[in-house]
Amino acid sequence: MEEILTAAIPTLETRRLILRPLDLSDAAAVQEIFPRWEIVQFMSTIPWPYPADGALTFIRDMALPEMEEGTAWHWSIRPNGAADQLIGIISLTDEPDNNRGFWLAPEWQGRGLATEAANAVTDYWFETLGRTVLRVPKAIANVPSRRISESAGMRIVASGDRDFVSGRLPIEIWETTREEWRSRHR
Numbered sequence: 666m667e668e669i670l671t672a673a674i675p676t677l678e679t680r681r682l683i684l685r686p687l688d689l690s691d692a693a694a695v696q697e698i699f700p701r702w703e704i705v706q707f708m709s710t711i712p713w714p715y716p717a718d719g720a721l722t723f724i725r726d727m728a729l730p731e732m733e734e735g736t737a738w739h740w741s742i743r744p745n746g747a748a749d750q751l752i753g754i755i756s757l758t759d760e761p762d763n764n765r766g767f768w769l770a771p772e773w774q775g776r777g778l779a780t781e782a783a784n785a786v787t788d789y790w791f792e793t794l795g796r797t798v799l800r801v802p803k804a805i806a807n808v809p810s811r812r813i814s815e816s817a818g819m820r821i822v823a824s825g826d827r828d829f830v831s832g833r834l835p836i837e838i839w840e841t842t843r844e845e846w847r848s849r850h851r
Contacts, residue, residue, distance in 0.1 A: 674738055677789060679781045683748050684740035684755060687728050691741050694751040695720035703771045706831040707807040713830045731758070738789070742769060742782050755782045757790050762800045762823070762838050764790065780813050787817065788850065791843040798842050802827065804834045814839040818849045 677684040699705070700715035712719060731737035742753035753769035765786060769779045790796050801819070803810050804827070823838040 674732060674740075677740065677785045678745070679785050681745050682778060682781055682785070683743045683745055684782060684785055685743060685748075686732065687724060687739035687741050687754065689721075689724055689729065691751055692721040692724050694741075695724070695754065698751065698753075698770050699768065701771065704768045707804045707810070707829055707834075708766075708768070709827055709829050711830055728756075738786070738794075740782075740786065742767070742778070744773075744778075753779070753782070755786050757786055757794075763802050764796075764799045765801050774809065779809075780816055783813050784817065784850065787841075787846060791846050796843065798840060799846070801839045802836050803839060804829055804836055806834055811837070811839075817841060818845060 674686040676686065696717075696719065699720060705711050705713060705715070716722070728737065728739045732739060737756060737758040739754060739756045741751045742755055743750055744752060752773045753767060755765070755767035757765055765783065767779060767782060769782075787799055790799050799819075800822070801814060803814065805811070819839040819841045821837045822840040825836055825838075826833055827836045
């Protein structure tokens, strides 16, 4: 049964991106790109400084088992014209108040690619997985990520504080429902 769940995670394609299920073979590319302050500063459960085997450990010991259990869905983000080039990761999880997260290499930011990837996996969350609510926590200081939620029509439903790599920061939890999503994206 576990193998079937992993095999069932599809590759998603958008106008400019290919979202391929994360695989152990992605570890070297993730290790090369990921450990940058611009990427990790607003993440909460990342060891910092990032260890030399951090990507391998994350993919092997966390991401792949979660994918096999059907509790998380992780994709590498790749440009359509260069499908072998990993430029980020996007994930969905069954974790309360934390259903979607992503990172994109800084040189690929500012082009609407994170929004495109977020929309694709949000659609998967609602239409394929049949979930009724998507919640996403964000550091208030992470303005670009907040703009992605705003552009998707999400709203703030809670606030608080959380520990991030950069320290304890105020957060907001953003939410959209399946009905709200469908009214804006169908």
